[in-house]
Amino acid sequence: xxxxxxxxxxxxxxxxxxxxxxxxxxxxxxxxxxxxxxxxxxxxxxxxxxxxxxxxxxxxxxxxxxxxxxxxxxxxxxxxxxxxxxxxxxxxxxxxxxxxxxxxxxxxxxxxxxxxxxxxxxxxxxxxxxxxxxxxxxxxxxxxxxxxxxxxxxxxxxxxxxxxxxxxxxxxxxxxxxxxxxxxxxxxxxxxxxxxxxxxxxxxxxxxxxxxxxxxxxxxxxxxxxxxxxxxxxxxxx
Numbered sequence: 001x002x003x004x005x006x007x008x009x010x011x012x013x014x015x016x017x018x019x020x021x022x023x024x025x026x027x028x029x030x031x032x033x034x035x036x037x038x039x040x041x042x043x044x045x046x047x048x049x050x051x052x053x054x055x056x057x058x059x060x061x062x063x064x065x066x067x068x069x070x071x072x073x074x075x076x077x078x079x080x081x082x083x084x085x086x087x088x089x090x091x092x093x094x095x096x097x098x099x100x101x102x103x104x105x106x107x108x109x110x111x112x113x114x115x116x117x118x119x120x121x122x123x124x125x126x127x128x129x130x131x132x133x134x135x136x137x138x139x140x141x142x143x144x145x146x147x148x149x150x151x152x153x154x155x156x157x158x159x160x161x162x163x164x165x166x167x168x169x170x171x172x173x174x175x176x177x178x179x180x181x182x183x184x185x186x187x188x189x190x191x192x193x194x195x196x197x198x199x200x201x202x203x204x205x206x207x208x209x210x211x212x213x214x215x216x217x218x219x220x221x222x223x224x225x226x227x228x229x230x231x232x233x234x235x236x237x238x
Contacts, residue, residue, distance in 0.1 A: 038086045043116045048108040050167045052086040063196040075140035085113030092122045103129040145198040146177035182214045195235040204230035211235045
């Protein structure tokens with residue numbers, strides 16, 4: 001469907017011209033419409049949260065497979081850096097008996113995530129936290145799509161000029177949050193646990209090495225997305 005037809009389908013006629021002008025000025029269509037589909041959820045999005053992407057759907061799908069493989073009962077999950085809540089809410093919908101907590105440093109992002117939980121009638125506990133600062137529990141699964149773009153990396157203008165920079169960029173060539181999460185995670189995980197990350201396509205081996213530094217007995221796998229690019233790291237500890 002062409003973008004104009006898409007806007008005509010989802011915007012009221014009175015808002016169409018403004019929407020087309022916003023599109024002309026380089027704003028993503030998802031922000032103009034105000035929502036996006038993720039799995040079978042419809043989620044509100046605005047400039048306070050990243051637009052959920054297909055790769056993140058793959059992360060959730062693969063994580064569900066791992067959870068079903070490794071865990072036989074209800075588990076507790078932490079989604080760190082939840083943004084719109086897309087990961088946490090999908091996991092809660094697919095794993096109804098599980099407890100899901102979702103954290104983010106951004107209060108405005110959490111407001112969007114809470115709206116999406118209410119919109120989709122899903123119960124997730126949201127926590128305002130910078131990494132583990134306000135996390136006080138232990139989990140069976142930690143999942144995160146953290147900021148992973150290096151500050152000097154070139155990205156599309158439509159992303160750079162619209163989506164929240166604090167959800168895109170990270171220090172240490174994009175590796176900062178992986179290191180910060182992994183070096184502290186053992187204090188917030190049960191003995192048997194799964195860690196699931198979305199990553200930049202060139203970061204797989206580096207993140208694997210970081211993971212093995214803090215979880216030397218962990219089973220670490222790097223997996224590809226549908227474009228055959230390294231996109232996910234899974235760490236299983238038993």
